[in-house]
Amino acid sequence: MEVIICPDAAQVGRVGAAKVAQIAAKVGPAVVIGVATGSSPLSTYQELARLVKSGSLDLSQASAFALDEYVGLPYTHPESYHDTIRRTVTEPLGLDPARVHVPDGFGDTQTAGERYEAAIKAAGGVDVQILGSGSNGHIGFNEPSSSLSSRTRIKTLASRTREDNARFFDSIDQVPVHCITQGLGTILDARNAVLVATGEGKADAVAAIVEGPVTAMCPGSVLQLHQHATLVIDEAAASKLTMSGYYKTVYASLPDWQRLDV
């Protein structure tokens, strides 16, 4: 796993976007991007939007697949991930809405998982998956104890996730209990994964993802099995890593062709 430790959260957005842009440039304008919601990737999306506007990144034919969605929120509900992705990804990055996909948490949820897997396959798979991590180490909404080979399916949110996400709703009672999420197996199929995390609240999760055992109790640890997984984190999120000095040395000595243009 590649671990890039940035001095602050603003730099995490710039480096996260540069990493995604580097991969997208290699793939070409029809790149397929996996997108997360939540606070962590917002600065990465803002920076990607800036790169698109400045003409240095072409996403004109790009497709996007969201990681997850709440079950039971209408597509236009402001906290539904359909609407969140429209506001934070589709519009700022100028993506064609017809090529932006979010799991269906409001229609026929029984077939939604299979339909989503089929749509990803039809698009040729995800080239680069952007991820955040929950404070409990979840990625997507794969809560601790999720199968490491799971596919897109309905899950029950952990109470810690509902508490963490209550900030987006008027009260915790309004946070849905169920969600539909890409599985850990689905996420592992992405050809590249870029996880962004900031703040002390993520330090335990980051340490478990990078340096802990691969275990269903920390779903993000499955990224240790991925060939091209990068974590872009700030000093606070890195504070519980035991090998941060090594990760900094590795990044500082990257060959020119691998360097990120930040």
Ligand code: F6R
């Ligand atoms: C959301 C998702 C989640 C979040 C995680 C962190 O699509 O996949 O795994 O990335 O809950 O959320 P924030 O970034 O709000 O701390």
